Amino acid sequence: MRVKENILITDPDCNDTVVHLSLEPLRGKLSTFLPGQYVRIGIPKVNEPAPGFFAIASSPDEPESFEFFVKNAGPLSAYLCGVKPGTILEVEGPMGKGFDLSPFKGNDVYLVGVGTGIAPLRSVWHNIIRHRDDYGKVVIYAGFLTEMHQLLTEELAELARHDIEVSITLEIGHESWDGPIGYVQHALMADAPDGTHAVACLAGMSAMVDACTETLQNLGFNESRILLNH
Structure with a gap:
């Protein structure tokens, strides 16, 4: 998938950095999913930092992109917090049982x-x-x-x-x-x-x-x- 947007959503003076990361498919449509499911995100052709799991913050009724909130709390999340639009990332899923209401x-x-x-x-x-x-x-x-x-x-x-x-x-x-x-x-x-x-x-x-x-x-x-x- 390709990075569509990466927007800082915490106060610049806050000691925690959290970004609103949007990923769009390279072609075709997004996979269907249940609210609450998550995906595995990794950096192509890189073993370290290892891939990690991130919950989808957007709705299944919003088919343009997957959205995530990423907190800078380790090597992978630090990379994702600074990633530029257009960057390609490996995404597996959605997975998990989600919240079936x-x-x-x-x-x-x-x-x-x-x-x-x-x-x-x-x-x-x-x-x-x-x-x-x-x-x-x-x-x-x-x-x-x-x-x-x-x-x-x-x-x-x-x-x-x-x-x-x-x-x-x-x-x-x-x-x-x-x-x-x-x-x-x-x-x-x-x-x-x-x-x-x-x-x-x-x-x-x-x-x-x-x-x-x-x-x-x-x-x-x-x-x-x-x-x-x-």
């Missing part, structure tokens, strides 16, 4: 993720927007280290137009921050969503996923209604 039409949907873990959830909410009448209440719980580390600020703020609620939790708040402070599982527990007719999609670090799974189970979510994308 087809059995849950009519249910409420809770999307829970932290940092770049919101990438596969973005694929889900873009898909939900196109099929909004298929679902009940939709709420996104997103967590970031600080306000400077927050991603997609404008996009998340616009989701109210689609009757999608957004809760942002900062691990480290400040005097003017009036949202939740701590971890996303704390915000979940405080809001206590009803799991009777609801499904939750979790994405992020394993410790966060484990903590949120326990929280949701304590709130009455059946294990079959807590979805992971891998």
Whole structure:
């Protein structure tokens, strides 16, 4: 695949670098996929850095390109954060089970993720927007280290137009921050969503996923209604 765009989406003064990377097919169309699936990206004819896995942040209904959020956290991601449009990359997939919401039409949907873990959830909410009448209440719980580390600020703020609620939790708040402070599982527990007719999609670090799974189970979510994308 070919790099279409590579755009910095974190504040230049932030100590984390995250880019919005778009890849387009060299010919033909993109492979079909489920929201939440991921691909394996590598550098052609290069063994090091080794290929890595990245969740697709765009919707299956957006056929022009695959989109990703890439954080500079290692040799491959450092290369991808600096890659120029037109560069050719090896892409395998999509793979993984993704988030299949087809059995849950009519249910409420809770999307829970932290940092770049919101990438596969973005694929889900873009898909939900196109099929909004298929679902009940939709709420996104997103967590970031600080306000400077927050991603997609404008996009998340616009989701109210689609009757999608957004809760942002900062691990480290400040005097003017009036949202939740701590971890996303704390915000979940405080809001206590009803799991009777609801499904939750979790994405992020394993410790966060484990903590949120326990929280949701304590709130009455059946294990079959807590979805992971891998």
